[in-house]
Amino acid sequence: MLDIGAASHIGKVRSINEDSYCIEQGNVELYIVADGMGGYTCGDLASSIAVETIKDHIVKHIKSELENELIKGIIHEAFNVANRAIYRESLSNVNCVGMGTTTTLALYLNDNVYIGHVGDSRAYIIKSKQIKQISSDHSVIAELVKRGEISQNEAKIHPKRNVITRALGTSSIIRSDIFFVSNSDIDVLMLCTDGLSNYVEDEEIKDVLISCKNSGKCSEELVELANSRGGYDNITVITVKKGKAI
Secondary structure, eight states: OEEEEEEEEOOSSOSSOOEEEEEEESSSEEEEEEEEEOTTTOHHHHHHHHHHHHHHHHHHHOOTTSOHHHHHHHHHHHHHHHHHHHHHHHHHOGGGTTOEEEEEEEEEETTEEEEEEESSOEEEEEETTEEEEOSOOOBHHHHHHHTTSSOHHHHTTOTTTTOBSOOBTSSSOOOOEEEEEEGGGOSEEEEEOHHHHTTSOHHHHHHHHHHSSSHHHHHHHHHHHHHHTTOOSOEEEEEEEESSOO
């Protein structure tokens, strides 16, 4: 039994919420967050196209009896379909040239949780009261940190800290990260856009996810915390807890 809650907020600075999210609990358990950007008013369009297209593709094609590699292939193709849809829209609308979106999803199926990821939105898990970021940021600063050229502290103030290296819709071809984690290795899963992760430390996120009573409250408290730090970006959080206390 899963306890699911989500919250999304425009923040205190932006005029439009360009984030989108999805909670799908029909034939599949699917959760998606997306953070759009580009054009005049097209970031929200890009993220909504991504969420709806990916959801529809996965719901249509996923079956519980499929093997892991086939499931991963369907998720990969869902990202490709969404990428093409956003890219076509950007070419047909002069106001939307260059629009794109990050997208991170979690699909609960059988005994696994499948993660699909493009951009710098994040997937975190908590197990035995330890937090771990299981997605890898597709960003300039993540590459610099990985190569040892800057520290984590330097990354927080780097002038290119908001520059991502992958996004759906910005080119005709996209590379997505697709992998799975055993459900037994997860007490809490949380998906978020960078409006949270840029302003709230991982340990602070962990403390909220462990201490709050339910997933809805967790998501709301995390959004409030990001807003208390200035609310400089849109903030979206989906929290998925197992039905027992951690």
